[in-house]
Amino acid sequence: MPRPSPVSDAVRGVIDAGQRHAWALDELLDSVRTQVPSADYSTVFRAVTMLERSGEVNRVEVGDGKTRYEPNQEHHEHIRCRDCGQVAQVPGCVLLAAESEIAGATGFRVDGHSLLFSGVCPICQRKNDG
Amino acid sequence: MPRPSPVSDAVRGVIDAGQRHAWALDELLDSVRTQVPSADYSTVFRAVTMLERSGEVNRVEVGDGKTRYEPNQEHHEHIRCRDCGQVAQVPGCVLLAAESEIAGATGFRVDGHSLLFSGVCPICQRKNDG
DNA sequence: GTCGATTGCGCAAGTCATTTGCGCAACTGC
DNA sequence: GCAGTTGCGCAAATGACTTGCGCAATCGAC
Numbered sequence: 001m002p003r004p005s006p007v008s009d010a011v012r013g014v015i016d017a018g019q020r021h022a023w024a025l026d027e028l029l030d031s032v033r034t035q036v037p038s039a040d041y042s043t044v045f046r047a048v049t050m051l052e053r054s055g056e057v058n059r060v061e062v063g064d065g066k067t068r069y070e071p072n073q074e075h076h077e078h079i080r081c082r083d084c085g086q087v088a089q090v091p092g093c094v095l096l097a098a099e100s101e102i103a104g105a106t107g108f109r110v111d112g113h114s115l116l117f118s119g120v121c122p123i124c125q126r127k128n129d130g
Numbered sequence: 131m132p133r134p135s136p137v138s139d140a141v142r143g144v145i146d147a148g149q150r151h152a153w154a155l156d157e158l159l160d161s162v163r164t165q166v167p168s169a170d171y172s173t174v175f176r177a178v179t180m181l182e183r184s185g186e187v188n189r190v191e192v193g194d195g196k197t198r199y200e201p202n203q204e205h206h207e208h209i210r211c212r213d214c215g216q217v218a219q220v221p222g223c224v225l226l227a228a229e230s231e232i233a234g235a236t237g238f239r240v241d242g243h244s245l246l247f248s249g250v251c252p253i254c255q256r257k258n259d260g
Numbered sequence: 261g262t263c264g265a266t267t268g269c270g271c272a273a274g275t276c277a278t279t280t281g282c283g284c285a286a287c288t289g290c
Numbered sequence: 291g292c293a294g295t296t297g298c299g300c301a302a303a304t305g306a307c308t309t310g311c312g313c314a315a316t317c318g319a320c
Contacts, residue, residue, distance in 0.1 A: 002267085002268095002316095002317090003266080003267060003268060003315075003316050003317070004268085004315095004316080005267090005268055005269085006268090006269095007268075007269065008268080008269090024306095025306075025307075026306085038269090038270075039269085039270090040269065040270045040271075041270095041306095041307085042269075042270075042271080042272095042307090042308075042309080043268075043269050043270070045307070045308070046268090046269080046308095049308095061191070061193030063191030063193070063244065065191075065278095065305080065306075066305095066306070066307095067306080067307075079232060079236055079238050079240070081238065082241070088236055088238070090232055090235065090236060091235070095245075099247065102209060102220055102247050103249070105220065105221070106209055106218055106220060107251070107252040108209050108211065108218070108247070108249040108250060108251050108252070109249045109250045109255055110209070110247050110248070110249035111212070111248065111249050111250070112247070112248045112249070113245060113246060113247040113248065114193065114245075114246050114248070115225070115243060115244075115245045115246075116243060116244050116245075117229065117232055117238070117240050117242070117243040118240070118241065118242045118243065118244070119233070119238040119239045119240035119241050119242070120238060120239045120241070121237070121238050122237040122238070125239055131287095131288070131289085132287095132288085132296090133286075133287050133288070133295080133296060133297065134286095134287080134297090135296090135297055135298085136297090136298095137297075137298065138297080138298095154277095155277075155278075156277085168298090168299075169298085169299090170298065170299045170300075171277095171278085171299095172278090172279075172280080172298080172299075172300080172301095173297075173298050173299070175278070175279070176279095176297090176298080179279095195276080195277075195307095196276095196277070196278095197277080197278075
């Protein structure tokens with residue numbers, strides 16, 4: 001019987017709840033603190049690091065200078081709002097076939113890709129109009 | 131007649147020479163120092179920032195924790211070596227058509243994307259085999 | 261129950277990659 | 291040759307992690 005770990009459990013819970021798609025550490029911390037007010041940044045960091053190592057979550061880089069984490073699901077792409085930074089999920093993948101073609105063109109052995117669309121999310125569109 | 135600016139000129143020269151595709155600041159500094167040994171990190175930083183503002187270079191994020199810069203050319207994708215971090219260029223774009231579809235699926239107003247393939251470059255493939 | 265070992269986690273310091281402030285000194289135009 | 295501008299080196303500040311340290315809560319054994 002392992003010791004209870006409220007902070008780590010809260011981190012896992014927050015990510016799995018899926019209220020947001022790709023969580024940055026500070027966002028995770030804010031959310032975790034609604035359940036465990038004393039939670040610390042480093043603890044959240046260690047928790048997601050463990051979850052990543054165990055394969056429960058994936059690290060994603062969306063080019064905003066922050067490391068983000070999402071639940072480990074089937075492959076998909078991302079779309080980020082240029083204004084608020086919110087990251088949403090774009091289901092499906094149209095690129096697998098392209099990889100072998102890229103391999104031929106560049107000489108690289110291609111084993112993955114990450115595709116990020118950018119634009120303005122519905123909420124920010126409304127804000128901008130108003 | 132503006133003052134000469136050897137460091138800034140060297141930065142522009144290095145990027146335009148195209149010996150590498152996407153330059154990180156420390157790589158730029160190393161290269162610039164072969165021409166101007168006293169060159170400083172902050173000066174290189176300010177130079178690329180200017181070049182970016184003037185539209186001569188583009189900032190690219192390739193998910194390795196460093197900001198990279200490339201000459202402002204027509205749209206293309208990138209491929210990065212998982213081992214050595216080298217970034218090469220993948221010409222062409224197969225995704226423009228997809229953007230409107232994504233817009234419909236997510237509600238975002240889509241105005242761009244960035245696609246990064248990852249894999250192992252020819253040099254590292256040879257290193258790994260040997 | 262209580263004692264020793266384990267381990268979650270808060271605190272604070274360290275690291276890495278920028279980013280900014282400061283001020284000297286070279287250069288330009290007058 | 292002089293005043294004003296400005297490129298740039300130096301060093302400190304910032305932001306986002308990352309790591310070390312050690313307390314204290316909890317577990318299992320007796």
